[in-house]
Amino acid sequence: MIRRREFLGELGGTFLLVFLGVGSVQAAVLTGAQMGLWQVAVVWGVAVALAIYAFGAASGAHLNPAMTVAFVVLRGFPPRKALWYFLAQTLGAVMAALLLYLHYKGALAHFEAAAGIVRGQPGSELSAMTFGEYFPHPGIKKALGWSDSVTTLPMAALAEFVGTIILGAMVFSITDPKNQGGPGAALGPAFIGLTVAVVISVLAPMTQVGLNPARDFGPRLVSYFLGWGSVAIPGPSGGFFTVYILAPCLGAVAGAYLYQVLTRYDLVNASDRDLAQTDASSPKLELRRSPVSIPKLLIIGGFLGAGKTTLLGRAREVLESQGLKVGVLTNDQAPGLVDTVWLGSQKTGVAELTGSCFCCNFNGFEKALSSLTQWGAEVILAEPVGSCVDLSATILQPLKDLAKDKYQVAPFSVVLDPIRAKEVLGLTQSLLHRDAFYILGLQVAEADLIVLNKTDLLKEAEKKDLMDQLTQRYPEAKVVAISAREGFGVSEFLAGLLASPAKAGAKLLEVDYDRYANGEAVLGWLNLTVENDFASRPGAALLKTFLESLRTKLLAASQETGHIKVLWPSPEGFFTGNLIDTHQEPLITKAVAKALPGPVLVNARVESEPSDLEKLVRATLAEVVLGDDQKAAIKEAYCLKPGRPNPTHRYAQVI
Numbered sequence: 001m002i003r004r005r006e007f008l009g010e011l012g013g014t015f016l017l018v019f020l021g022v023g024s025v026q027a028a029v030l031t032g033a034q035m036g037l038w039q040v041a042v043v044w045g046v047a048v049a050l051a052i053y054a055f056g057a058a059s060g061a062h063l064n065p066a067m068t069v070a071f072v073v074l075r076g077f078p079p080r081k082a083l084w085y086f087l088a089q090t091l092g093a094v095m096a097a098l099l100l101y102l103h104y105k106g107a108l109a110h111f112e113a114a115a116g117i118v119r120g121q122p123g124s125e126l127s128a129m130t131f132g133e134y135f136p137h138p139g140i141k142k143a144l145g146w147s148d149s150v151t152t153l154p155m156a157a158l159a160e161f162v163g164t165i166i167l168g169a170m171v172f173s174i175t176d177p178k179n180q181g182g183p184g185a186a187l188g189p190a191f192i193g194l195t196v197a198v199v200i201s202v203l204a205p206m207t208q209v210g211l212n213p214a215r216d217f218g219p220r221l222v223s224y225f226l227g228w229g230s231v232a233i234p235g236p237s238g239g240f241f242t243v244y245i246l247a248p249c250l251g252a253v254a255g256a257y258l259y260q261v262l263t264r265y266d267l268v269n270a271s272d273r274d275l276a277q278t279d280a281s282s283p284k285l286e287l288r289r290s291p292v293s294i295p296k297l298l299i300i301g302g303f304l305g306a307g308k309t310t311l312l313g314r315a316r317e318v319l320e321s322q323g324l325k326v327g328v329l330t331n332d333q334a335p336g337l338v339d340t341v342w343l344g345s346q347k348t349g350v351a352e353l354t355g356s357c358f359c360c361n362f363n364g365f366e367k368a369l370s371s372l373t374q375w376g377a378e379v380i381l382a383e384p385v386g387s388c389v390d391l392s393a394t395i396l397q398p399l400k401d402l403a404k405d406k407y408q409v410a411p412f413s414v415v416l417d418p419i420r421a422k423e424v425l426g427l428t429q430s431l432l433h434r435d436a437f438y439i440l441g442l443q444v445a446e447a448d449l450i451v452l453n454k455t456d457l458l459k460e461a462e463k464k465d466l467m468d469q470l471t472q473r474y475p476e477a478k479v480v481a482i483s484a485r486e487g488f489g490v491s492e493f494l495a496g497l498l499a500s501p502a503k504a505g506a507k508l509l510e511v512d513y514d515r516y517a518n519g520e521a522v523l524g525w526l527n528l529t530v531e532n533d534f535a536s537r538p539g540a541a542l543l544k545t546f547l548e549s550l551r552t553k554l555l556a557a558s559q560e561t562g563h564i565k566v567l568w569p570s571p572e573g574f575f576t577g578n579l580i581d582t583h584q585e586p587l588i589t590k591a592v593a594k595a596l597p598g599p600v601l602v603n604a605r606v607e608s609e610p611s612d613l614e615k616l617v618r619a620t621l622a623e624v625v626l627g628d629d630q631k632a633a634i635k636e637a638y639c640l641k642p643g644r645p646n647p648t649h650r651y652a653q654v655i
Helices: 004-031 037-059 065-075 079-115 138-144 153-174 184-207 213-231 240-263 270-276 308-321 338-343 359-375 391-402 418-424 434-445 460-473 490-499 513-521 540-556 610-633
Strands: 296-302 326-332 350-354 379-382 413-416 449-452 478-481 524-530 561-568 575-579 600-606 634-640
Touching (some): 037 184, 065 240, 153 240, 326 359, 413 418, 460 478, 478 490, 540 575
Parallel strands (some): 326 379, 413 449
Antiparallel strands (some): 524 634
């Protein structure tokens, strides 16, 4: 499957590249406008850079079948999509050559007449070289009186092979986010263009330098039909396929592979990880990578209050202790997210997508992932909104299809706490609205890996019973048990996930989007920021009193909680409070004795009208925390009811 913009991106980019590059050759040969080989080489380099800048966002700007082959072999680019890329690249080159012929038709005829060239006859490669390439360079061969033995077919093939080794290695180096010495995304196209220019300046006297099967074959095909015939294909010395198509494809793969072997950015240094290993009893985390370096993406979903954020924080600690660079992506319908502040900032590898879920803003999701890749993340942990479902069809399949060469997507994990586990198994009655419970059930059903969290709250026999029942109910998923808060089982969970060859999003669900939309809409969402001086207040005790007061009022109103999170600064760092069930006591992460001045963040997801939820939280803050200063203290408040999900993509089959 290929998107229209990808096809047009490759077509348009190759057209621009060939029009400017081959155009510089025609201007030089037919008019003398370019003085010397280096000027032609520079135009080619600029053409490459401009084409990548212009069309990189549309298709990744391969613009060269040899590079597409390298991406297929070494970066997992889909072979079926590659065939469409080949077609687009060739069409773009043909269109550029035809347009150039219209521009230079008269100049070409004058050049041939002045030199006594009969098109299609021996010697007409002197004019045919303005389209395809020949070895040795026909113009230099004539000027210096060379014989054909100066550049034989094997020598020409070797030159093209070596040239594309250099190009392939540089492209993979420049586009590798782990290469901290690289020029970065902004300057990358310029340096790729510079690579092409210097290779042309060295090897063009031998073969004219193709490095790109589309750049050669498209114009060569045009010249074949314009009268050059066998001089164009197969050429006076034969072997155009070997020299200008096969050799560049092999060279690009070899160059990319050599980059991998020589730099090893794609692998974590084993000795460094051994030194970083702090717990000899925990399993070694082996990052399962493709032959070149692209990040591993772990999407960890689950219902509100399941402990996903705690797991992300713990997972990052474990992975970093193994020497891996870890990025985290959080998600919410509104700004002011506790999770993001608690996990860190962009400087520490944390990005946030707010205002929509991942699936409804796939472009924003990809942009956030790209920012973490540019930061240098080797593993990315992504946490979707807790009320999202249908992620296999709307996120995992599109990623596997449209971004396969950018990320290795791990099996989809869904975190489930014991309370919700008992509810989905029918062991206890859920107090969630029936449509919110519908979302919970679908989340677990589409998981590749069910992660039973908070097992520190369970007895061993109870944990085993829940795991057995989950395994029986969901036989296609693997079930693991952890405690993110205490760290139990997290290393094992990550080691298995990173090493797993299993397909991400192995199944698709039938989803009733009316029920799904209503299940989200029954929840009121509130993100609120409080600014005040709490230095004289009793820290965790004050936070627990606030959450207990909220819980009492919600119980009285028979309103079920998705989750309520509060983040508060203290001299010992942030401490948080969580209320995930109105029938359970709130949890406080640290028993700190003293708070610090704000901001204090409150995120609440409750089965309530948003405006009523805001009034309730404001009233409780005034009663318990703020006193008479509550109006001045509340800095920001976002309350909303999620709109109907409208995914950017929704695939009907597993990729």
